[in-house]
Amino acid sequence: MTHAQRLAALRAELARLDVDGFLVPRSDEYLGEYVAPSGERLAWLSGFTGSAGMAVVLAGRAAIFTDGRYTTQVAQQTDAALWERRHLIDEPPHEWLRQHGAGLRVAYDPWVHTEAALARFSGVTLVPLTANPIDAVWADRPAPPAAPARVHAAQFSGREAVAKREDAAAELRRDGHAAAVLADPHSIAWLLNIRGADLANTPLALGFAVLRDDASVQLFMPPAKLPAEVRTHLGNAVDVADRATLPAALGALRGKRVRCDADATPAWFARTLRDAGAEPVVGDDPCRMPRATKNAVEQQGARDAHARDAVAMARFLAWFAREAPGGGLTEISAAEQLLAFRREVALFQGESFPAISGAGPNGAIVHYRASAETNRAIHPNECYLIDSGGQYQDGTTDITRTLWSGPGAAPESLRERYTRVLQGHIALGTARFPKGVAGPHLDALARRPLWDAGLDYDHGTGHGVGSFLSVHEGPAAFSRAAKNVALVAGMILSDEPGFYLPGAYGIRIENLLLVRDATPRADQAKPFLEFETLTLAPYCRALIATALLTAAERAWINAYHARVRDTVAPHCDATTREWLFAETAPC
């Protein structure tokens, strides 16, 4: 079917359902960053494949809403004759509907919106449906992913699931909550010490769960997804049933208070609880903070995974240094070589996200992904940005390095900007701060050297990272837009300032940092925290303008490079080792 036919088919279905319109968010029922192919309804309907957006379909008109990242992409991918293009922030769907749909009955699938998102709509009657009408007309819709779940061994998790369930249940009892809906598969994975393969880059088994205040769990996923050893691992306190049993399970909570996380729970849950006479109450997912604060085993796992990932990275950087000056590389071939090196690393399970591989001006497109159409050669004497990562059973990595292809010297202005980014990256990574300080309070440390020159970057400075879970994990982040969540020992966050000159180049330098207690100093009246750098890869010698560095910054770089050399070189082949020694020589 063409997109025009798909839209017409949807409209016919809406007419059959006696509603005037329908909301099509990008999300599926897991409300996450990555969506399984079976949930890509917005893309199927409109052609738009960006990672955020919403469409609103009325009988006579339809609009698609995207943010600034996707203005060009949505114009290229959607048919202007079918879709008005609107800016998601400047003219959000609820305002557009207030103007163009006043008084209409607009349907929605309660599985793919939070209650908070729906509460923004006014002037229309929102009509919940029991099935998504797109599914009725999407004839060749893929089946939901059904990869088997697997046990996440104690040597990686560091804590038995029964202890995690007990802690979370105690929190529920303290608040008078009889149960909590766990609508985030990352929380379910962490709580039950299971993993899966339902998404390309995050090892999740997709499903829902209800945790009860006696620490028992009802897990809602197709029982066929759980092999015998996983069932045994889950134990007697965890029941497994198909999602179809959810309404009855929630009905058993009549008269009880049930915690639902406002940001992560489909509206379907609160509605169904109310219909059953239960009382949904807004409260944090009890797993969110515990999984953000890695235990000692997870912390060591992160170190180990990074040390091994560093070997792949060193091999790649050495390979790039040999191959790039002669031309012949492309964005895709380089990213594939790095992936090939990662595949040879022990416990590697796949990429943590599709690599961002941007040469020359493509590096300035912050969310660039090389495709067959856009794939660009990596020319000699230009800037190349590679942002990539791996999922390992003991940890998740995410690293960005910006390279100079050579063989000539890099221009002075590029080196100055690279060095300012590096100085900000170092300023953040070396920060010591008291408890209570949150990510937004440290963001300026990474930006200061750029701000001093009137420069900036239009993305956050860093995000949390999971332990063989999501590469983008809340609740903490180095971002002025993020909530003020105090940094706590055990959190892992990225430190990734950048600078982008459209049409010319992009610079980003990213390490992952582990929060830890700092050794007390004289007259220190309170406990301090600091960061341990997990990532071990050299910075680009050719791009550092050493004259701009302070003595302290130079000393830090040299000490870091020595640590990289000492940790990584012993595990590399001779050629890589030779390159590593040259690249990490004191500057």
Place this chain on the structure above:
Amino acid sequence: MTHAQRLAALRAELARLDVDGFLVPRSDEYLGEYVAPSGERLAWLSGFTGSAGMAVVLAGRAAIFTDGRYTTQVAQQTDAALWERRHLIDEPPHEWLRQHGAGLRVAYDPWVHTEAALARFSGVTLVPLTANPIDAVWADRPAPPAAPARVHAAQFSGREAVAKREDAAAELRRDGHAAAVLADPHSIAWLLNIRGADLANTPLALGFAVLRDDASVQLFMPPAKLPAEVRTHLGNAVDVADRATLPAALGALRGKRVRCDADATPAWFARTLRDAGAEPVVGDDPCRMPRATKNAVEQQGARDAHARDAVAMARFLAWFAREAPGGGLTEISAAEQLLAFRREVALFQGESFPAISGAGPNGAIVHYRASAETNRAIHPNECYLIDSGGQYQDGTTDITRTLWSGPGAAPESLRERYTRVLQGHIALGTARFPKGVAGPHLDALARRPLWDAGLDYDHGTGHGVGSFLSVHEGPAAFSRAAKNVALVAGMILSDEPGFYLPGAYGIRIENLLLVRDATPRADQAKPFLEFETLTLAPYCRALIATALLTAAERAWINAYHARVRDTVAPHCDATTREWLFAETAPC
């Protein structure tokens, strides 16, 4: 009456009113930082004179709640036999009442609480009273202040009141609000270009107002407070009536939506509006942002006031340098000398707050106020902190300098800590940042040099300042606890990091900064802001450890000192000038 008698009299009154208890906050009906003597009910009842706290009186028990600043003070000032002492944050009144007053009828005066504060109480029945029962038993309660209001001339305000009223009314019309309650006397002063003398350190005429969407204003204060020239200045669009007419005036808003600022409006207003069939809606005081962003005339007034204040400061610092090494000064005599110098400055109207004058270990008490009982000599060879400011018709000043009394050299560790405070103060004052950045995002810049040494200070880094208005003005602040209000050109904020070693000394270095647009740099893709330093006073040469400074920091200090010298010296007597030249010589 003794405090025991006062408490008994209040309890008798409560019994007469048939209620089981009563809330006694520190606030009066203006909910501000400073309270007129007629509103100091908590102090009258309990003896506690701190600037924040609450008491809860039940028939058989009573508790007084204060925060960490006042633990010692409340223990000294209140009778333990009458008052349980509780921590305002750790065990707030609403939680204490949930435990000890469940089911009781607890009365409150709706004039002295916001609705938001009352909403925290549960488990008790809150009973609003039509009069404050303390007033019934406080026989010699002072009369409310009745100083006459004055015109704030256009040469100082820079904008006619009619234009301000029109702008604010347009905002109300845009939101569909028929009127706004103006419960903050600072907003009323700014809007109508009047000032007063009802409080010791802020030039306010206390009262309330209602701004209507046609830009007319009803002003509720005793008409006797408005001399003829002020009435003329107010014009025909402003009606004046006694506060007793407020209920009728609000009654005229039946059926209308009336904006009330949640943080600044007594609960009495929303209750009375609802009783009258009007609809109170939560919304920002429309004057708050305009008065925070000073216009060109107010900005120049701030510069002028600071240049004149700087002469008083230079005279004081020169005097201190002469007198302190010989001993004989006290905290009070020094503060009085500074005030005497300020009194000789044109347009001086009084102190902007009671000076904080702390010598030796008293400097480490952040909210120290020298009194007859505590007044300490300023010994030779010790640290002395003086935080003071003036109200001038063209601007409000607030400056802190930390001095070494000499004649010997200051200890190395003190100089190192002073220099770290100074480095943080400079780092913040020299920041350039894009629009959208808020105070909390810059706080870490002022703390970083201290954090690097495991040190910190337990207060905010800075607060907004008014234009011949409050020395503590919202909404912006350099404070991690503050809301994220983006910094905007025209705002004035203090930059005041410090370090305090209990039992030894206190260091604080404070300038006021004016936010302004920054000159664009090459490749600058967005507008940047920066700070103009308003305060002009030398730092303490004897306390600067120049070896710790970077070349850029030393250059900045020397340039600042040259600016101080060039601006201030021409207006000083020869002795002061000689000292100024020596103190500002390049380091």
